[in-house]
Amino acid sequence: MAALTRSIFPSVRLLSRAVVQGISSRGYADEMSFTFAAANQVFYHNKNVKQIDVPSFSGAFGILPKHVPTLAVLKPGVVTVYEIDGGKQDIFVSSGTVTINEDSSVQILAEEAQPVQNLDASAAREVLQQAQSEFASASSDVAKAEAAIAIEVGEALVKATS
Amino acid sequence: MSTVKMISLRVKSMKNIQKIVKTMKVVSAAKYAKAKKDLLVARPYGTSTKVFYDKLDLKDPQEQTLLIAITSDRGLCGALHKNVSTKIKEEFAKRPENSKIVCVGEKSRGLLQGQYGKSFLGVADQIGRKPPTFLDASRISNILFTTPYKYTSGKIIFNESKSVVSYLTSVVSVFTLRTLNAAPGLRVYDSLDDDLLQSYLEFSVTSLVFYALKEAAASEQSSRVNAMDQASKTAGNMISELTMVLNKTRQAAITTELIEIISGATAAKKDSGV
Incomplete structure (x- = not known):
């Protein structure tokens, strides 16, 4: 029985993917042209995806095709991309724009x-600890603000890895 | 006439120069390979940053301008830096009273200081020794955002790498909050406030500077490869020319010596009266 499901499963998945693609290619506006680039790596370049969840300073939100045009500034946290074929990718970001x-x-x-x-959980905790000690020893306002940002990134890192 | 010794010294030094130039070529070729790999990442980054500004259809209010020259600290790479400063001069000439310059890299400073030193807002050096990082870019954009000079639009002038053998001196525009708020295209975007726009602007300007730095780094290395290639060819030509001269001079010296000996011997024969 298990063997039977196993043999059927790929074809079912293949079918569903074909259906999804059929629907999404019908209208241009239902598609997203999604680009996700960082200074160190390009993740998506003009790709069509289902949904993207982003953490921003005005609150975390999800983006579907036909989202109202807007701008946002990324908060340290995890961006989740739901791909067309059902795959999901979690990507940690330090800062940026949407x-x-x-x-x-x-x-x-x-x-x-x-x-x-x-990401490594223990390294993330180390980053947070280091940022906290820097914050404690910071003398000027600028150094304090920088350390506070580092703490924010550290906390998000720890949260993402746990 | 130069002696054999002098010429052989010159040949030797030319050979040394050729060796150095060849090594430099190999080193920059390796650096170019890395810069090109970095650029593959930075290019989508830069172009997608530009998308938003292209869509806004911003109008340059033609008031105060800021010109940003992207060069590096290193020379020996052809006319690359010179092209950037020529473009800066052109842009500056359009509105000489309302333009200020930010130099990135010692080379642009050196080329522009004499004529435009009074219009300098800032100079960012230590660029070009290592591949540019996002931190370098934020150091430069920090100058752009902390300056008391109230500019309405900025132009980043840099060399865009086209291929191994060519580059194009291009311009990317950056804007300030005031110009952005005046753009009609901005009304389409939902739930914006000045705080958000300012943060957005700061980040995207830094991204553009970062992209320009990467392009400039790649074109600089490729241009250096070509310059060094040319230099080693020239050195090769000079070596073969000098070797010819050296052989001629040496043979001439030998011939003279022989003539001296022979004529001496002939004279001695005559004297003995045989």
Whole structure:
């Protein structure tokens, strides 16, 4: 029985993918032209995806095709991309911007981004501790603000890895 | 007439120069390979940053302008830096009273200081030794955002790498909050406030500077490869020319010596009266 399901399963999946693609290619506006680039890596370039969840300073939100055009500034956290074929990718970002344009094209630009599975939990805790000690020893306002940002990134890192 | 010794010294030094130039070529070829790899990442980054500004259809209010010259600290790479400063001069000439210049890299400073030193807003050096990072870009954009000079639009002038053998001196525009708010295209975007726009602007300007730095780094290395290639060819030509001269001079010296000996011997024969 198990063998039977196994043999059927791929064809079912293949079928569903074909259906999804059929639907999405019907109208241009239902597609997203999604670009996700960071200074160190390009994740998506003009790709069509289902949905993107982003953390921003005006609150976390999800982006679907035909989202109202807006701008947002990324907060340290995890961007989740739901791909057309059902795959899901979690990517950690330190900071950056989100642009949603009228023609459903979406650009996420991050200063630094890494897939969450590449992050190490203990290293993340170390980053946070270091940032906290820097904050405690910071003398000037600028140094304090910089350390506070580092703490924010550290906390987001720890949260993402746990 | 130069002696054999002098010429052989010159040949030797030319050979040394050729060796150095060849090594430099190999080093920059390796650096170019890396810069090109970096550029593959930075290019989609830069072009997608530009998308938003292209869609806005911004009008340059033609008031105060800021010109940003992207060069590096290193020379020996053809007319690359010179092209950037020529473009800066052209742009400056359009509105000489309302333009200020930010130099990135010692080379542009050196080329522009004499004539435009008074219009300098800032100079960012230590560029070009290592591949540019996002931190370098934020250091430069920090100058752009902390300056008391109230500019309405800025122009980043840099060399865009086209291929191994060619580059194009291009311009990317950056804007300020005031210009952005005046753009009619901005009304389409939902839930914006000045704080958000300012942060957005700061980040995207830094991204554009970063992109320009990467392009400039790649074109600089490729241009250096070509310059060094040319230099080693020239050195090769000079070596073969000098070697010819050297052989001629040496043979002439030998011939003279022989003539001296022979004529001496002939004279001695005559004297003995045989």
